[in-house]
Amino acid sequence: MANSPEVVTQKYTAKDFTSDQDVRWCPGCGDYSILAQVQRTFPDLIQTNKEKIVWVSGIGCSSRFPYYMNTYGFHGIHGRAAIIATGVKVANPDLSVWVATGDGDLLSIGGNHFIHACRKNVDLKVLLFNNRIYGLTKGQYSPTSEKGKVTKTTPFGSVDYPFNPLSLALGSDATFVARSIDRNPKHMQEMIRRIGQHKGFALLEIFQNCNIFNDGAFELLTEKETKDDHVLVLEHGKPMVFGKNQDKGIKLDGAHPIVVDISNGKYSKDDLWVHDEFSDAPVHAMILAHLDDRPDLPSPIGVFRQVIKETYDEGIKNQIDKIIEKKGKGDLEKVLFGSNTWEVA
Amino acid sequence: MSEIKEKEFRVVTNVTVRFAGDSGDGMQLTGSQFSDTTAWIGNDLNTLPDYPAEIRAPAGTIYGVSGFQLSFGSEDVNTPGDLPDVLVAMNPAALRKNLKELKNGGVLIVNSDAFDQKNLKLANFESNPLEDDSLSGYELHQVPISSLTANALEGLPLSPKEVARCKNFFALGLMYWLYDRPLKNTEDWIKDKFKNKPEYVEANTKALQAGHKFGEMTEIFTTRYKVEAAKLPKGIYRNISGNEATALGFLTASVKSGLPLFLGSYPITPASEILQYLSSYKNFGVKTVQAEDEIAGITSAIGAAFAGNLALTTTSGPGLSLKTEAIGLAVMTELPLVIVNVQRGGPSTGLPTKTEQADLLQAMYGRNGEAPVCVLAARTPRDCFYMAVEASRIALKYMTPVILLTDGYLGNGSEPWRIPHVNELPDISVKFRTDPERFYPYLRNDNLARPWAIPGTPGLEHRIGGLEKADVYGTVNYDPENHDRMVKLRTEKVKRIANDIPDLEVDGDEKGDLLVLGWGGTYGSIKDAVNKARKSGLRVSQAHLRYLNPMPKNTGQVLKNFKKILIPEINLGQLAHLIRSEYLIQVEQLNVVRGLPLKVNDILEKINSLLGGGNGK
Numbered sequence: 001m002a003n004s005p006e007v008v009t010q011k012y013t014a015k016d017f018t019s020d021q022d023v024r025w026c027p028g029c030g031d032y033s034i035l036a037q038v039q040r041t042f043p044d045l046i047q048t049n050k051e052k053i054v055w056v057s058g059i060g061c062s063s064r065f066p067y068y069m070n071t072y073g074f075h076g077i078h079g080r081a082a083i084i085a086t087g088v089k090v091a092n093p094d095l096s097v098w099v100a101t102g103d104g105d106l107l108s109i110g111g112n113h114f115i116h117a118c119r120k121n122v123d124l125k126v127l128l129f130n131n132r133i134y135g136l137t138k139g140q141y142s143p144t145s146e147k148g149k150v151t152k153t154t155p156f157g158s159v160d161y162p163f164n165p166l167s168l169a170l171g172s173d174a175t176f177v178a179r180s181i182d183r184n185p186k187h188m189q190e191m192i193r194r195i196g197q198h199k200g201f202a203l204l205e206i207f208q209n210c211n212i213f214n215d216g217a218f219e220l221l222t223e224k225e226t227k228d229d230h231v232l233v234l235e236h237g238k239p240m241v242f243g244k245n246q247d248k249g250i251k252l253d254g255a256h257p258i259v260v261d262i263s264n265g266k267y268s269k270d271d272l273w274v275h276d277e278f279s280d281a282p283v284h285a286m287i288l289a290h291l292d293d294r295p296d297l298p299s300p301i302g303v304f305r306q307v308i309k310e311t312y313d314e315g316i317k318n319q320i321d322k323i324i325e326k327k328g329k330g331d332l333e334k335v336l337f338g339s340n341t342w343e344v345a
Numbered sequence: 346m347s348e349i350k351e352k353e354f355r356v357v358t359n360v361t362v363r364f365a366g367d368s369g370d371g372m373q374l375t376g377s378q379f380s381d382t383t384a385w386i387g388n389d390l391n392t393l394p395d396y397p398a399e400i401r402a403p404a405g406t407i408y409g410v411s412g413f414q415l416s417f418g419s420e421d422v423n424t425p426g427d428l429p430d431v432l433v434a435m436n437p438a439a440l441r442k443n444l445k446e447l448k449n450g451g452v453l454i455v456n457s458d459a460f461d462q463k464n465l466k467l468a469n470f471e472s473n474p475l476e477d478d479s480l481s482g483y484e485l486h487q488v489p490i491s492s493l494t495a496n497a498l499e500g501l502p503l504s505p506k507e508v509a510r511c512k513n514f515f516a517l518g519l520m521y522w523l524y525d526r527p528l529k530n531t532e533d534w535i536k537d538k539f540k541n542k543p544e545y546v547e548a549n550t551k552a553l554q555a556g557h558k559f560g561e562m563t564e565i566f567t568t569r570y571k572v573e574a575a576k577l578p579k580g581i582y583r584n585i586s587g588n589e590a591t592a593l594g595f596l597t598a599s600v601k602s603g604l605p606l607f608l609g610s611y612p613i614t615p616a617s618e619i620l621q622y623l624s625s626y627k628n629f630g631v632k633t634v635q636a637e638d639e640i641a642g643i644t645s646a647i648g649a650a651f652a653g654n655l656a657l658t659t660t661s662g663p664g665l666s667l668k669t670e671a672i673g674l675a676v677m678t679e680l681p682l683v684i685v686n687v688q689r690g691g692p693s694t695g696l697p698t699k700t701e702q703a704d705l706l707q708a709m710y711g712r713n714g715e716a717p718v719c720v721l722a723a724r725t726p727r728d729c730f731y732m733a734v735e736a737s738r739i740a741l742k743y744m745t746p747v748i749l750l751t752d753g754y755l756g757n758g759s760e761p762w763r764i765p766h767v768n769e770l771p772d773i774s775v776k777f778r779t780d781p782e783r784f785y786p787y788l789r790n791d792n793l794a795r796p797w798a799i800p801g802t803p804g805l806e807h808r809i810g811g812l813e814k815a816d817v818y819g820t821v822n823y824d825p826e827n828h829d830r831m832v833k834l835r836t837e838k839v840k841r842i843a844n845d846i847p848d849l850e851v852d853g854d855e856k857g858d859l860l861v862l863g864w865g866g867t868y869g870s871i872k873d874a875v876n877k878a879r880k881s882g883l884r885v886s887q888a889h890l891r892y893l894n895p896m897p898k899n900t901g902q903v904l905k906n907f908k909k910i911l912i913p914e915i916n917l918g919q920l921a922h923l924i925r926s927e928y929l930i931q932v933e934q935l936n937v938v939r940g941l942p943l944k945v946n947d948i949l950e951k952i953n954s955l956l957g958g959g960n961g962k
Binding site for chain 2 (some may be wrong): 019021049050051052053054055056057059066067069070071072073074075076077080083084085086087088089090091092094095112113116316319320323324327328329330332333335336337338340341342343344345
């Protein structure tokens, strides 16, 4: 609720969201695309009162993001972006609070804050720049790196299994879970628009290429020759079709997703799994989040799940309002001179 | 009523009582009820709850004993008393643990029902001390508290376990009779506490009244005691603990500043109560976030400070360690933030429920880089209120984190407090920056404070964070000259707070042979020791630091006026270290780290030995 909605005569442009700071990511970094898509999308999303936008980040390449946005910004310490942002949002629920973070910042050192922000449904819009590597510390494996990853700290290959960020978010009851890819600007813009419209904890995972330390991590999903066979674009209410010639689909066999050919007459679109973003059961989105586990299945992008429920900041505000309504506004003198007093004359 | 006349009243000026029993015996409740009633009838008092970290240790064991000591009197009472005059022991373990502290000839009231073979064995008694001669040096009163309680509650629809639970009210009723206090306060409290359980109201009230009546009827007690009301300054009073006073201080700061209060905190002994109290003031718009961990507590508060709330985090020693990095962030972003540390015994988990002046050096220096913060310390339970307001005032005025140190003894302990009116308290209103004209996030005012420009203000969009800031502009800057300048500016800002705080006061002569210098919760013990030393003719004065960083401007001058300086501390000399390095002078130390307040007598003996006097007796 705006206090005094300003009469806007001119729509914001991407330039209004661009700060005067030089962008200092490596040339060719996927982060440039994310910044560009945000700056392009914001004029549609934010029509008035851009002073209500706050970008919060932690530490890492992704976390320099707030410096490049001409909005309020807070560059925090490692891992704490989501909880600093929680403080901002609870202090002033009128603000629109965005978080820029990476796989190390959000899922390693910041893992605890992440799951609790999901659980509490804090109204935050979180952009996870997932490049599956530590960039700013120069090339160590991350909690989303695949098992066996050879890096400076794992010269013989990593032995730990990676996190699946979307599965973790769904398991922690995040109310909006989506994914996009740095090399698909149109799709990313759409996802940024969607996340901006959601009220509640929203995670947008963005597959982002680190061309210095993990180049080509998402090659299959971005290169012209392979991407159509490896990416499944989720659309609400539509059957799950993919492939260069739109000839493949996902069919649900019990809880098992299988790929079927819909070009040879054995199966048609009617046999396919129809995507339902608003499904009551989190299990459908969870199955989608785990398609990546199997090399024979495509990686979904789009909105996996969206649920509407009271947010944490609303909950706090509503409770305060209700108690004030019931008890009346606090009277300090009354509290200080509460019960069990006596007078010394 | 006829029995009362037969019993002699003895008037005394000061009594120290200790209640001791199993953790499940309700000794903390008994002690706090006795304290509230005692305060209410006008005695001065000071309390020391002393309980184990375990919630319900096995019944009858020595390590499960919970105690509550209070000292009350018709004259100034500054400490909970060194040694008790009266010990109420609900079982053999409580006797075993506390008897060595009871004064020679002291009054000993025991629940004789609890002295069975099993409990005696658990308390390592080879023979029953009630039957051998070992207690002959005390005024022993054997009261079968359990069975008398059961008799009194006969016919009530309660299980034997529920009946047994009422015995602390019997003991309390007896103590009310012995010290001539009214039952009404506790009766009202019982009514309110168990308003949904009328059978408990009846049972506890009956037990309380039975204890009182027992005193009147029994032959065991021939003497009652009268402690007249203390001569306190005029005003309305209440009994208050340090943790409640701290909470009320911040509530007051919120009202006086006109800013919503935001507390991000994680429960930790002995600080949790502040979070609990503040959580109940929702109708003041107080927002409490029970965070997922200590780091989340402080970082959520930093976010709230950025967004324009009066932001606060509360913790105890190990929690402060976890918040270390975030305090540095608050220093770098120059946001107002108050961090409360209710200190406890350390290192590591240490002694969670015991007091210690454990973290002065951690508060001063426990951060990476040159990260100066303002450090304050409350000296009595009621002083926690004023220092909480003061910590908020300084944080808001200077845009800086402030660490407020209290401790387990101050937090849990209580004393009477003359309640101030809201209009007597300082105005601490703040102005947010709203004018975009010549706005720079790090352009400083005369106090070197930067402007507080909160998100939502049109035209002031800016970015801050943990990277070094360009002077004035606040953008990221790695220039060597700029860093040198900013490091010095941040330090100078905190130093200048010294212009805005009261001088260090000397209690006693401004010049003399010895100054006893202290900080924090040792104030009462030092005061009593210094008063006694002075009465014996020694030239001793007291000074107590409530501002540790920066220290009051006259501190060096005060120290110079004395031949010797003694610094008693419940640590190995943390203030002594600061004083030596800041003022380049010799200081004497007294360091006792027992998890308990310093004993007046220990300080007195040290004073005497330094001044070549007697043995403190």
